[in-house]
Amino acid sequence: MSDQINGTIELIGALLIAYNCHLLHRHKKVQGVSVVTTGFFTAWGAWNLYFYPTNNLWMSFVGGLCLAAANFTWVLMAIYYSRKPKSSPPPPPTIAPPSPASVLDRIYAIRGISTVPHPDTEENRRREATLREACYRTFSVETRPWVPACWNVDDCRRIRAKYGSKNVEPGNTDSSSN
Numbered sequence: 001m002s003d004q005i006n007g008t009i010e011l012i013g014a015l016l017i018a019y020n021c022h023l024l025h026r027h028k029k030v031q032g033v034s035v036v037t038t039g040f041f042t043a044w045g046a047w048n049l050y051f052y053p054t055n056n057l058w059m060s061f062v063g064g065l066c067l068a069a070a071n072f073t074w075v076l077m078a079i080y081y082s083r084k085p086k087s088s089p090p091p092p093p094t095i096a097p098p099s100p101a102s103v104l105d106r107i108y109a110i111r112g113i114s115t116v117p118h119p120d121t122e123e124n125r126r127r128e129a130t131l132r133e134a135c136y137r138t139f140s141v142e143t144r145p146w147v148p149a150c151w152n153v154d155d156c157r158r159i160r161a162k163y164g165s166k167n168v169e170p171g172n173t174d175s176s177s178n
Contacts, residue, residue, distance in 0.1 A: 003057045010063025017070035021077060030082045035075060042071040 024030065045068030052061035 007059030007063035014066035
């Protein structure tokens with residue numbers, strides 16, 4: 001009984017190593033694995049090919065034969081693909097041209113011109129208050145208790161981006177029309 005269990009485990013191991021051989025053939029590169037480790041287990045498999053028949057463990061011998069063959073195949077493939085020169089150098093990285101908005105922002109920053117609206121103007125205070133009210137009506141504790149409250153316009157924009165919105169316009173703060 002133990003011979004059948006051991007032989008089955010060795011056959012399963014042979015199938016798994018055969019799958020590794022398939023992946024190695026498909027990717028054609030050895031990465032993150034030591035050939036020495038599989039080489040050691042290949043040598044142990046060779047020892048098992050002597051040990052199993054001398055102890056009349058024939059099912060284990062068949063499984064060990066398959067496992068040793070798969071290990072040996074993987075080691076040969078790993079040595080081949082690790083020594084094989086690369087077919088072509090990788091393409092040079094592409095650098096995207098800067099967007100016009102970022103160029104203008106840099107020019108404004110160099111000249112000391114702020115692109116952020118000034119918070120002290122009446123129009124900006126009114127717009128922030130309207131947006132905060134729209135955010136409160138959209139994400140109030142009564143309608144969505146799991147959403148945190150809006151404390152300022154940035155919080156409101158962050159929360160709207162995370163939880164979605166009901167398309168509330170800054171001028172339309174009536175939540176019943178949405």
